[in-house]
Amino acid sequence: MKPIYGHGVFFVSLDGVFIQNIFFEYVDVRKEFYETIRVDSLREEEVSNIKERMQAFLDEEIVKINGKVVKPKVMAVDVGFRTSPKRPYINFIIVFKGDFIKGLNVYENIYEPEVSEYDYTVLWIFHSGIQVVDADFGMPYERLGNNVMLLKVKKGVKTSGYERISFFV
Numbered sequence: 001m002k003p004i005y006g007h008g009v010f011f012v013s014l015d016g017v018f019i020q021n022i023f024f025e026y027v028d029v030r031k032e033f034y035e036t037i038r039v040d041s042l043r044e045e046e047v048s049n050i051k052e053r054m055q056a057f058l059d060e061e062i063v064k065i066n067g068k069v070v071k072p073k074v075m076a077v078d079v080g081f082r083t084s085p086k087r088p089y090i091n092f093i094i095v096f097k098g099d100f101i102k103g104l105n106v107y108e109n110i111y112e113p114e115v116s117e118y119d120y121t122v123l124w125i126f127h128s129g130i131q132v133v134d135a136d137f138g139m140p141y142e143r144l145g146n147n148v149m150l151l152k153v154k155k156g157v158k159t160s161g162y163e164r165i166s167f168f169v
Contacts, residue, residue, distance in 0.1 A: 001026040001033050001088060006120030014127040014169065016065065018107075020072070020094040027086060034085035043079075051077045054092055062110040065098025072096040100169045104133065113161035122151040126167060133166040 005025040012018050028034065037043040051074050058072045076093040098107070126132060126147035135141060138160020141151040147167075153159070 001028045003118045005118055008120070008122040010122060010124045012107075012124070012126045012130065012167075014100075014129045016098045016100040018072075018096050018098070020092070022092045022094065024090045024092075025082065026088045026090075028088050029086055031085045033079075033088045034081065037079055047077050047079055050079070050090060054094075058094065060112065062108075063096065064106075064108040064110075066101060066105055068099065070096045070098050102169060105167055105169055107163075107165045107167070109163040111159075111161055113159050116153050116155055116157050116159065119155050120153050122153075124149040124151075124165070129169065131168045133168060135163075135165045137163050 003024055004027050006022065008020060008022045010018065010020045026033070033046075036046050054077070055074045058074065061072070063070050063072055072094050073096060074092055075095050078091040079088065080091075081088055098105075124132075124135075128147060131146045132143070132149060135149060137151055139151070139153065139157065141149050144150055149165075
């Protein structure tokens with residue numbers, strides 16, 4: 001399977017809950033993934049393995065809210081196909097919670113820098129009661145209002161290994 005695109009929509013609630021919906025698209029010309037997951041017993045095992053691999057990846061990151069480490073957790077995984085057995089997708093729901101304070105808050109994510117294997121976008125949507133002050137993703141991003149940001153990353157771009165978002169609650 002070859003990854004071809006990723007899309008994340010990250011919701012941040014007023015009570016400090018972060019919900020990340022991350023969707024990956026692939027091309028699988030030999031339909032190996034389809035052959036694996038079309039059998040119910042193999043599907044359950046494969047989905048479980050995918051969930052464990054993503055959780056292990058998340059466990060390597062350091063995520064902080066206001067300087068306190070929080071632990072993102074994979075809550076659900078969905079797998080399927082877009083238009084044919086040659087176009088699989090994997091969708092993750094990831095959740096974590098931080099303790100917000102009234103006033104300025106800071107989200108940070110420290111991870112291993114890498115070169116993107118595919119184009120991807122990340123849309124950050126903060127509750128309407130939250131105002132984003134600034135952000136540092138190590139690359140350009142768009143502000144789509146006081147509480148929405150869009151990050152577009154092209155294949156071949158090296159990530160910085162650090163993200164920070166400052167916001168008022």
